[in-house]
Amino acid sequence: LKNVGGARDNFGGAAPRYIEQTSAARRKIxxxxxxxxxxxxxxxxxxAAIANSGHDRRQTIALLLPGDLVSSALVFDDxxxxxxxxxxxxxxxxxxxxxxxxxxAANPNLFEAVLRSWAExxxxxxxxxxxxxxxxxxxxxxxLIVNLFERLAKRGMVENDAFDCPLRQWHIAEYTGxxxxxxxKVLGQLRRxxxxxxxxxxxxxxxxxxxxxxxNI
Amino acid sequence: LKNVGGARDNFGGAAPRYIEQTSAARRKIxxxxxxxxxxxxxxxxxxAAIANSGHDRRQTIALLLPGDLVSSALVFDDxxxxxxxxxxxxxxxxxxxxxxxxxxAANPNLFEAVLRSWAExxxxxxxxxxxxxxxxxxxxxxxLIVNLFERLAKRGMVENDAFDCPLRQWHIAEYTGxxxxxxxKVLGQLRRxxxxxxxxxxxxxxxxxxxxxxxNI
DNA sequence: CGGAAACTTGATCGAATTCAAATAAGGTGG
DNA sequence: CCACCTTATTTGAATTCGATCAAGTTTCCG
Numbered sequence: 001l002k003n004v005g006g007a008r009d010n011f012g013g014a015a016p017r018y019i020e021q022t023s024a025a026r027r028k029i030x031x032x033x034x035x036x037x038x039x040x041x042x043x044x045x046x047x048a049a050i051a052n053s054g055h056d057r058r059q060t061i062a063l064l065l066p067g068d069l070v071s072s073a074l075v076f077d078d079x080x081x082x083x084x085x086x087x088x089x090x091x092x093x094x095x096x097x098x099x100x101x102x103x104x105a106a107n108p109n110l111f112e113a114v115l116r117s118w119a120e121x122x123x124x125x126x127x128x129x130x131x132x133x134x135x136x137x138x139x140x141x142x143x144l145i146v147n148l149f150e151r152l153a154k155r156g157m158v159e160n161d162a163f164d165c166p167l168r169q170w171h172i173a174e175y176t177g178x179x180x181x182x183x184x185k186v187l188g189q190l191r192r193x194x195x196x197x198x199x200x201x202x203x204x205x206x207x208x209x210x211x212x213x214x215x216n217i
Numbered sequence: 218l219k220n221v222g223g224a225r226d227n228f229g230g231a232a233p234r235y236i237e238q239t240s241a242a243r244r245k246i247x248x249x250x251x252x253x254x255x256x257x258x259x260x261x262x263x264x265a266a267i268a269n270s271g272h273d274r275r276q277t278i279a280l281l282l283p284g285d286l287v288s289s290a291l292v293f294d295d296x297x298x299x300x301x302x303x304x305x306x307x308x309x310x311x312x313x314x315x316x317x318x319x320x321x322a323a324n325p326n327l328f329e330a331v332l333r334s335w336a337e338x339x340x341x342x343x344x345x346x347x348x349x350x351x352x353x354x355x356x357x358x359x360x361l362i363v364n365l366f367e368r369l370a371k372r373g374m375v376e377n378d379a380f381d382c383p384l385r386q387w388h389i390a391e392y393t394g395x396x397x398x399x400x401x402k403v404l405g406q407l408r409r410x411x412x413x414x415x416x417x418x419x420x421x422x423x424x425x426x427x428x429x430x431x432x433n434i
Numbered sequence: 435c436g437g438a439a440a441c442t443t444g445a446t447c448g449a450a451t452t453c454a455a456a457t458a459a460g461g462t463g464g
Numbered sequence: 465c466c467a468c469c470t471t472a473t474t475t476g477a478a479t480t481c482g483a484t485c486a487a488g489t490t491t492c493c494g
Contacts, residue, residue, distance in 0.1 A: 051344070053347045053351055054432070054433045054434045059346060059347045059351050061347075073336045076332045077333075077336060081340055115293045115294070118290075119293070119294060122335075122339055123298055125342045126299070126342055127268070128346050129345050129346045129349055130270045132346055132349035133276040133349045133394030134275075134276050134394060136449075136450095168471090169473070170472080177349065177351060178451090179452080180472080181451075181473090181474085182450055184473055187473095188473095188474075188475090216270075216271045216272040217271045353481075354482065395482075395483090397441085398442085398443090398482090398485095399483070401441055401442060402442085402443085402482090405442075
């Protein structure tokens with residue numbers, strides 16, 4: 001439970017036990033509308049939270065990084081509203097809800113951390129809605145890159161404006177509401193313009209100023 | 218505090234006091250990034266929560282109906298991430314946070330209601346993201362209409378498949394990520410197809426089956 | 435009554451999709 | 465380690481949905 005709410009070592013003396021769960025890349029980790037009596041936290045690897053949209057189209061609602069709660073609402077309720085799929089191999093720590101909530105009651109700092117985590121999660125989804133509703137393809141992709149950069153930087157997973165990025169272009173497409181074909185075109189343009197480099201699963205921001213200007217944040 | 222989490226009369230014996238605040242239609246009620254030490258609940262009227270997008274474009278994140286918490290996160294934190302504007306004349310009840318949280322601690326039912334409200338709010342924003350990322354203009358508008366219908370039905374504000382809808386077409390445009398011009402065209406088509414009627418601020422669903430089929434829920 | 439805001443309608447434009455095909459990268463079993 | 469097959473990526477052409485532009489009309493209010 002390293003990064004919940006950006007804090008570390010949130011538990012007091014009595015840390016709840018967890019069950020470790022590993023999933024291979026591309027596998028489903030949790031199914032939407034499933035009842036879960038554990039609180040899952042991504043220990044390592046990346047995953048995607050995908051909304052159940054009714055029709056066949058898929059919309060990724062959140063990209064889950066190491067330390068992320070799969071869904072903050074799960075701390076208080078056992079109903080999951082998204083399908084979670086592994087992007088890389090993922091190791092997930094599943095805390096028993098009863099035990100976790102006991103720790104929550106005993107430890108105000110942990111409680112606050114969960115609330116901050118939920119607030120952050122809400123903010124991220126709201127910002128995604130802004131991107132999807134108001135931004136061009138280029139803006140959406142630039143925002144995603146900068147957002148990943150900042151979240152990974154907090155985790156110390158960035159070096160020299162570069163970070164490991166296991167996303168396939170179709171992952172980016174599902175998150176930005178675009179087609180994989182168009183993502184390829186826009187990334188190609190960003191590359192040709194010298195704003196980013198993205199090869200061998202490493203994304204490098206070559207021109208942070210220009211990239212942020214595109215974001216319009 | 219009628220409809221928080223769908224429950225009524227959530228307070229125990231000691232209901233916290235509130236300050237009544239009225240705002241005229243089209244006026245700003247709260248400004249984004251403002252610190253608020255009250256918990257505002259819409260007592261009457263409709264309002265829109267609009268994201269601060271950096272650039273000039275506006276994206277409405279939530280349409281607030283009577284009984285809605287303006288933002289569930291405000292119960293635990295004083296930072297507001299959206300601008301709130303009155304659609305109709307609005308009466309808002311502002312509960313002092315300290316007092317409200319005391320009631321929360323004393324009354325588990327109220328606490329659960331706030332969590333349910335937050336979960337519902339999160340779900341709504343996620344569904345908005347799905348609409349914006351994956352749906353056509355017609356689908357987005359149909360989803361909005363059905364969503365409003367269901368939320369108002371819970372409040373007993375629907376009669377015979379009709380409800381008062383004070384939204385202007387540009388409100389619909391700002392929520393659905395479309396232009397007002399296009400909203401006009403799509404609404405006109407839905408009207409001509411006999412799916413809805415929308416005049417004199419009353420929206421009637423003439424063909425619920427066909428409308429829901431468009432939604433693809 | 436008059437001015438502003440909201441709605442409608444048509445023509446044109448443009449960003450992103452769809453379709454199609456070729457190339458590159460990954461993963462697996464022999 | 466290589467052959468083979470699947471999954472990704474790239475590129476270009478054609479298409480489409482919704483935006484933009486431009487009037488004209490209606491509704492709303494003071």
